[in-house]
Amino acid sequence: MxxxxxxxxxxxxxxxxxxxxxxxxxxxxxxxxxxxxxxxxxxxxxxxxxxxxxxxxxxxxxxxxxxxxxxxxxxxxxxxxxxxxxxxxxxxxxxxxxxxxxxxxxxxxxxxxxxxxxxxxxxxxxxxxxxxxxxxxxxxxxxxxxxxxxxxxxxxxxxxxxxxxxxxxxxxxxxxxxxxxxxxxxxxxxxxxxxxxxxxxxxxxxxxxxxxxxxxxxxxxxxxxxxxxxxGVTRNAPDWESAQERDEIVAAVSAVQPPATSASQAPLLERAARLVPIAESLVADHRSDGATPHAARVHTFVSELSQLVLEAGGVRTSARDHARVLTGAGLAAEARVKPIWALLLMTPAALIGWLTHAPIFWLVWRLAHRFAKARSDVIARACVPGLQVVAVWYLLLAVAAVFTLVATEHATWLTLVALVLLLTQLPTTADVAVAWRDGWRGHALVWRVRRWPASRRAEIVRVAAALREEWKSGYSHQ
Missing domain, CATH: 3.40.1130.10 (Glycerol-3-phosphate (1)-acyltransferase)
Structure with missing residues (x-):
């Protein structure tokens, strides 16, 4: 055929x-x-x-x-x-x-x-x-x-x-x-x-x-x-341990650099992407028999800073989480957290988003892990058939809402139009919900570090300054 x-x-x-x-x-x-x-x-x-x-x-x-x-x-x-x-x-x-x-x-x-x-x-x-x-x-x-x-x-x-x-x-x-x-x-x-x-x-x-x-x-x-x-445009390493070390270098070094003055929408992530080739060469240097003192010092400072990020509740390979930990320690960094007033204004829509999406998001993620045949399948299955599962959920919500209106004798043309408008905005409320959660998590990471003893915050400042100077001495042209 x-x-x-x-x-x-x-x-x-x-x-x-x-x-x-x-x-x-x-x-x-x-x-x-x-x-x-x-x-x-x-x-x-x-x-x-x-x-x-x-x-x-x-x-x-x-x-x-x-x-x-x-x-x-x-x-x-x-x-x-x-x-x-x-x-x-x-x-x-x-x-x-x-x-x-x-x-x-x-x-x-x-x-x-x-x-x-x-x-x-x-x-x-x-x-x-x-x-x-x-x-x-x-x-x-x-x-x-x-x-x-x-x-x-x-x-x-x-x-x-x-x-x-x-x-x-x-x-x-x-x-x-x-x-x-x-x-x-x-x-x-x-x-x-x-x-x-x-x-x-x-x-x-x-x-x-x-x-x-x-x-x-x-x-x-x-x-x-x-x-x-x-x-030339991807991240490459001989093994997963080297890949982890490379990603920690990229995250830490991009975060400790002075905040960019460019008009770029995401200067921190752009800087991270451009650091990848240097980080790959540094990892190869550090893991070679003739490792240079520079590579060893960078590895030491990055490991210390990444461990502090992990202890604060962040991801070791995340440039954004590194920047938020630095902000919590009192350093200027591209933490990119929404203002509190903006999060408060988002709260009503975010609550609607979580009330209507939390159960189905949880189910989609559980199903993705349950039926993924390989690690690389997990996110893919969360997208498809994940989106299809969400669509079915929307349909069930619509049926339940109509049934409730009819049962309570509130089903008028006006209420049905309002219901349709609400249902069409459900994906937007989900957008607001995840953005709202990201905003509060970002603030929580900063606040958690600020509550640390002064000695631990001073340790973050010391390691970040040492890493910045070591990187500058080796790559002043970057």
Missing amino acids: VTAPLPHFDSEHFSPLRAFLRWSSRRALRWVYRETTVVRLGVVPDTGPVLFIGNHPNDLPDVLLGLQACDRHVRYLATIAAGVGGAAGMGYVAMGVIPVTRVRDARKMRAMGVDMAAVNAEAGRRVAEAFACGDVVGVFPQGGVHDSPQIGRLRTGVAMMALKTLDNGSVFDVTVMPFGVQYEAARTLRTDAMVVVGRGWSLRGWRAERLAAGLEASVSALTDQLRTSLL
């Missing part, structure tokens, strides 16, 4: 389902992560075909963050196993997804009677067609979700499709844009996430330079170049 051909996709044509899916994706990220930031080292071209390649450590959130990182619509390549028929198939069509098959899905595909070779051949044709239309095609070249501390070997299929597009004359050139999804704690609720968009490069220009230098411009060479581009 060969799946039916996909209809022509036009990203400029308004689709209610596509708009709803993008709205839902923003909701999912907002309800799971505290803050999501896009750091733009490069800019996606406004027009023309773009190959948008990313890492894939955390399943669905990576996809949603990739959509957030690109101002243009992204047409992802995705496994057909997740989008055959039903609501998933409709979502694929609305988002312009190009289905492919993977070796790991071979048994499932054979059971469904799907011709894998035909599907992938059709995917290649659709990619060429998308580029010819000037679309952005998003791909995770690792071939699936990889719960690993580093970028591994990439699949060659992406490079093969890209080079074939140039060879068949569909387009003159394709711009390759890497994006790296970086998590402070990928599977910890209410931590921060960043997307680093790297600098783009010309596929035709890359091939011309290789050939001019007498080098091969083969599929394997292009695959290696794609991997190099991803390494």
Whole structure:
């Protein structure tokens, strides 16, 4: 069996389902992560075909963050196993997804009677067609979700499709844009996430330079170049212990720097993302046989400060939590906490949000942990089918409210209109609820440190000052 051909996709044509899916994706990220930031080292071209390649450590959130990182619509390549028929198939069509098959899905595909070779051949044709239309095609070249501390070997299929597009004359050139999804704690609720968009490069220009230098411009060479581009925007470490040390360095060093004066919306997280390459080299230095005194001192100060953050109730790899602990100790830092008066004004809407969402949020999170087959599945299952579970909850609330109005003989047109308006605002009350909780938790972290003995607060100040000076002595140009 060969799946039916996909209809022509036009990203400029308004689709209610596509708009709803993008709205839902923003909701999912907002309800799971505290803050999501896009750091733009490069800019996606406004027009023309773009190959948008990313890492894939955390399943669905990576996809949603990739959509957030690109101002243009992204047409992802995705496994057909997740989008055959039903609501998933409709979502694929609305988002312009190009289905492919993977070796790991071979048994499932054979059971469904799907011709894998035909599907992938059709995917290649659709990619060429998308580029010819000037679309952005998003791909995770690792071939699936990889719960690993580093970028591994990439699949060659992406490079093969890209080079074939140039060879068949569909387009003159394709711009390759890497994006790296970086998590402070990928599977910890209410931590921060960043997307680093790297600098783009010309596929035709890359091939011309290789050939001019007498080098091969083969599929394997292009695959290696794609991997190099991803390494420049992602967090990589040889093992999880090194990754933990790197993330603690990034969080601590970004927090102890003087507050930024830029107009950036999230200067702390942007600084953290830019510190990653230096932190990776420092970890490698510290774990080598010939570790330098500088690396050892940075490691010592970071470990002391991260431990103090943990004792205060924060996350060791969170730059925001480090900044709040510093604020509690009396230092100027980008703690980013809402004013008390703002939290008080938010309280009525937040209470409505928690009264209507706390039970279902708890259930979604429990189900996500119960049915996740791997660590990287947890947040993905909290998003889908988590959002679908929330939608069913809304329906039950509506039925219960209507039944109550009818039973108490208060069901008038005015009350029904008011009920409809209230139900349509429920997602907004959930937004307010999670923001309100984040605000109070931020203040609680600051207040907790302020209640510590003066000697412990002085210890925070001492360690932060030592780390700042040590970092300045080694990286005064940063």
